[in-house]
Amino acid sequence: MTPETAIQYLPGVGPRRAALLSQELGIDTVGDLLHLYPFRYIDRGSITRIADIVPGDAQIQVRATVQKVRLYARNNAEIPAENVKYNTVSRMSVIVADDSAEMEMVFFKGVKWMHPRLLPGHSFIFFGKPAVYGNRLNMVHPEVDAPDAALSGRLTGIYSSTEKLKSAGLTGKTMVKLISAALEGVLPALQETLPDYIMKEKGLVPLRYALRQIHFPDDQHSLSKAVYRLKFEELFFLQLSLLKHKFIRSRNSVGLNMPSIGPAFHACYNALPYDLTNAQKRVIKEIREDLRSGRQMNRLLQGDVGSGKTMVAVLSALIAIGNGYQTCIMAPTEVLAQQHFANISRYLAPTGVKAALLTGTTGTAARREIHAGLEDGSIGIIIGTHALIEENVRFRALGLAVIDEQHRFGVEQRSKLWSKGAGGVAPHVLVMTATPIPRTLALTLYGDLDVSVIDEMPPGRKPVKTICVGENKRIAMHNFVREQIAKGRQAFIVYPLIFESEKLDYKNLELGYEEIVKAFPLPDYKVAIVHGRQTPQEKDFNMDAFAHGRADILVSTTVIEVGVDVPNASVMVIESAERFGLSQLHQLRGRVGRGAEESFCILMRGNRISKDSKRRLDLMCQTENGFDLAEEDMRLRGPGDLEGTQQSGLPVKLNIASLTRDGILLNDARSYAQTVLDRDPMLEKPENAPLEAELHKDKYIIRDYSQIS
Ligand code: ADP
Ligand code: MG
Secondary structure, eight states: TTTTTTTGGSOHHHHHHHHHHHHHHOBBBHHHHHTOOHHHHHHHTTOOGGGGTTTTSOOOOEEEEEEEEEEETTTTTTEOSTTTOGEEEEEEEEEEEEESOEEEESSSOHHHTTTTTTOOEEEEEEOOOOEEETTTTEEOOOOEEOOOTTTTTTEEEEEEOOOOOOOOOOOOOHHHHHHHHHHHGGGGGGGSSSEEEEHHHTTTHHHHHHHHHHHHHHHHHHHHHHHHHHHHHHHHHHHHHHHHHHHHHHHHHHOOOOOOHHHHHHHHHHHHHOOHHHHHHHHHHHHHHHHSSSSSSSSEEEEETTTTHHHHHHHHHHHHHTTOOOOOOEEEHHHHHHHHHHHHHHHGGGGTEEEEEOTTOOOHHHHHHHHHHHHHHHOOOOEEGGGSSTTTOOOOOEEEHHHHHHHHOOHHHHHHOOOOOOOOOOOEEEEEEEEOOOOOHHHHHTOOEEEEEEEEOOOOOEEEEEEOGGGGGGHHHHHHHHHHHTTTTEEEEOOOOOOHHHHHHHHHHHHHHHHHHSSSSSTOOOEEETTTTTTHHHHHHHHHHHHHOOSSSSEESGGHHHHHHTTTTTEEEEEEGGGGGHHHHHHHHSSSSSSSEEEEEEOOOSOOHHHHHHHHHHHHHOEEEHHHHHHHHHHHHHHGGGGGTTTTOOOOOOOOOTTTHHHHHHHHHHHHHHHHHHHHHTTTGGOOOOOOOOTTSSSGGOOOOGGTT
């Protein structure tokens, strides 16, 4: 048996269970099974007396005897136990007792399988998380074992299982047996994945030891050593894979060479009404180095809302122009493209460079003219939406593509852009995003992109006063918005729209809109509304009305998040704020505070919110630092939930390490991987052979990021 042996040939598995293991847990080989680590350990030496249970405890086990079993139908009527049809059962209640007290075990699923086992008078060990429902102590879906089982006095690993697996007999206990068999079968011949010198330097335990201990730990100390080794290994190979990929790509990718800066850049720069921030200067330098490196630039520019990314884009475009190339700037929405066009045209005034706007609504005649201007090179910068990547848009010499808010563009659309580069060479790519992602995570999420960060705001930006209030302050909130409107300001009112509860959310939005229209009636007030179910025309019409001050209030779902610049808006009201992630709240808040007036963000929260939610909302009120908020968001919700990262996701799936919790180890692993590659970029040296071999495993073959932007 080897780690590659198909799981069905492991004694005790067979084809049926193999299919289930693959389907439910993604386990196809014996090696995969070895990497199914326990998600938790319990000290199975100890049994808790029912009378001693504190509800809300972590998982515990009790040894108790079944007293009474009741089955209930969906309408809560009790079903007689004789001749029971399990498909009509919605809940099974099992009263158990030890010599100290009684409690209830509750099953909503797997009744068919559990009911015949849990006979009154029989004793079992029940293992689970105790809670209180009504007045009664209970456990929902406890794990059930024979009464004499498991009193090993050692740490016992708990494996994740599903109802389907359980019903095929693949219970936690069976898993333990299978894993034990897999260890015996495979471990002796298992190759070490890390070279000696790394193990020594890092003080890591050998792989075989780690695998045995992670499943069957001798004690807490050996378990910790095993976990550390396996986490390091995982993060290290992840980073090694990313960095090697990056090395190969940068070696292979030819880029348009842009050695000069040119007069247009200087003309614009010298006419700037303000000094660039140090962060802007640094980023422009980084871009300038990329543009003259002879390799294709592939850079992610992160900067908080209002940090001045547009200026960086414009100056980069002017470098391209100084070298005879054109630039396209893509925005995710029509309104945003218009706004970019208006701003950028202003910046370009002293340069003589011609810019044009191309969107879905550009008329035929104008379109024809723009196409011609792009082909003969008289248009230096083209700003637009998806319309830019249409087939019939051709450039004389496209040298730079700037993409604003990268997550709104699909991979395919981006690769279309690539094919438009001058002389068939892909243009340099600058992706701009306002989503603050902690740096190490960004490096991991965005694979081999280089990352620049504008971590400094232009001077003079006013803080946004943020408060969080409950339902009882709704009238006060309306009054406040009225006051602001009376001062000539405008207000955003944003409703959550979560995919899973879309229907209900639209309902809330509708109700909210009605309420607002009632509270802010015509002709004194005008309210615009924007949401995802409108046609693009309706959306643009409403957005435009607000952007140009024809509406006082914009009620919307989060579509404004990648939003318009309305400096006159001074209030951002966020409904059900607890349902948003911190990063998202931060983005929304960034929509105000752009003008000269003092601005406000009012977080409306529900009556009953969790501790975590409260913490998040408090933090919002305390800080305006996007990176701090992003770190906290990630800590609380995990990286998968970070706004803007859903689509890119992780390049590989992590099994044991966590990008959130193991940040220090991640940095360590990254610098380690970098050191290894610095000495041996292609991993050709004999001592690195195990590394190279490991990288060829599926797990570490990352998706090709070179196509992404
Ligand atoms: P974002 O990063 O959100 O795209 P923008 O580029 O729209 O930010 O800039 C926000 C505002 O700040 C704009 O009005 C812009 O003119 C202004 N701005 C940009 N850079 C500076 C600077 N260095 N000093 C002062 N104001 C600046
Ligand atoms: Mg912007």
